[in-house]
Amino acid sequence: MNIVEKMQREVIERSNTFEEKTKGTKDEYNLYREHVQYVHKYVILIAKENEVDREVLELSALLHDISMTDGNLDRTKHNEFSASIAEELLRQESYSEEKIQLVKKCILNHSSKRADFRTTKEEHILVDADCLSHFDAIHSLYALAHKVMGLSDAEAVRFVQDKLTKDYLEISEKLKDLVRDRYNLVMSAKTADDLNGGKIC
Numbered sequence: 001m002n003i004v005e006k007m008q009r010e011v012i013e014r015s016n017t018f019e020e021k022t023k024g025t026k027d028e029y030n031l032y033r034e035h036v037q038y039v040h041k042y043v044i045l046i047a048k049e050n051e052v053d054r055e056v057l058e059l060s061a062l063l064h065d066i067s068m069t070d071g072n073l074d075r076t077k078h079n080e081f082s083a084s085i086a087e088e089l090l091r092q093e094s095y096s097e098e099k100i101q102l103v104k105k106c107i108l109n110h111s112s113k114r115a116d117f118r119t120t121k122e123e124h125i126l127v128d129a130d131c132l133s134h135f136d137a138i139h140s141l142y143a144l145a146h147k148v149m150g151l152s153d154a155e156a157v158r159f160v161q162d163k164l165t166k167d168y169l170e171i172s173e174k175l176k177d178l179v180r181d182r183y184n185l186v187m188s189a190k191t192a193d194d195l196n197g198g199k200i201c
Contacts, residue, residue: 066089
């Protein structure tokens with residue numbers, strides 16, 4: 001089993017454990033199934049068109065939100081905690097120190113608050129993939145707003161629209177076509193039924 005496969009198994013196991021612990025509560029969530037698998041899919045897709053370190057990119061995608069599987073950690077600092085957890089996990093596998101630092105940099109700077117610190121193609125691709133992934137999990141965004149945050153249907157739809165508008169604007173121009181139709185459907189929605197009717201939620 002290679003390093004990418006090991007880290008994929010790690011995040012799946014942690015995601016499943018978190019989901020089991022929160023089952024039946026408003027916090028029930030499977031990080032891998034509802035988010036990370038999509039980010040991973042997109043980094044692989046985008047990497048084919050770019051000269052990048054694919055292994056670093058895949059590891060960054062798999063581990064970029066891993067701290068979200070620990071309910072005791074501050075989610076507003078998830079990029080910092082996830083970077084630290086990734087470093088620890090990769091060191092346990094005797095992974096290259098140089099590559100560990102590249103993975104950490106990608107994870108730390110995927111937060112929009114650290115956009116000015118991005119200097120590598122891998123960092124920018126991770127951000128693109130993260131933003132694109134939300135269009136594959138619109139139902140999760142709606143559930144977050146409606147069930148976890150307690151917003152009304154109309155407020156939850158507005159939350160989804162605001163979140164995806166922010167993501168859409170951050171996606172590289174050449175990649176916007178991948179989600180343009182879904183974005184337009186979301187923007188025209190008035191209720192959750194509209195999202196379901198458009199088969200996007």
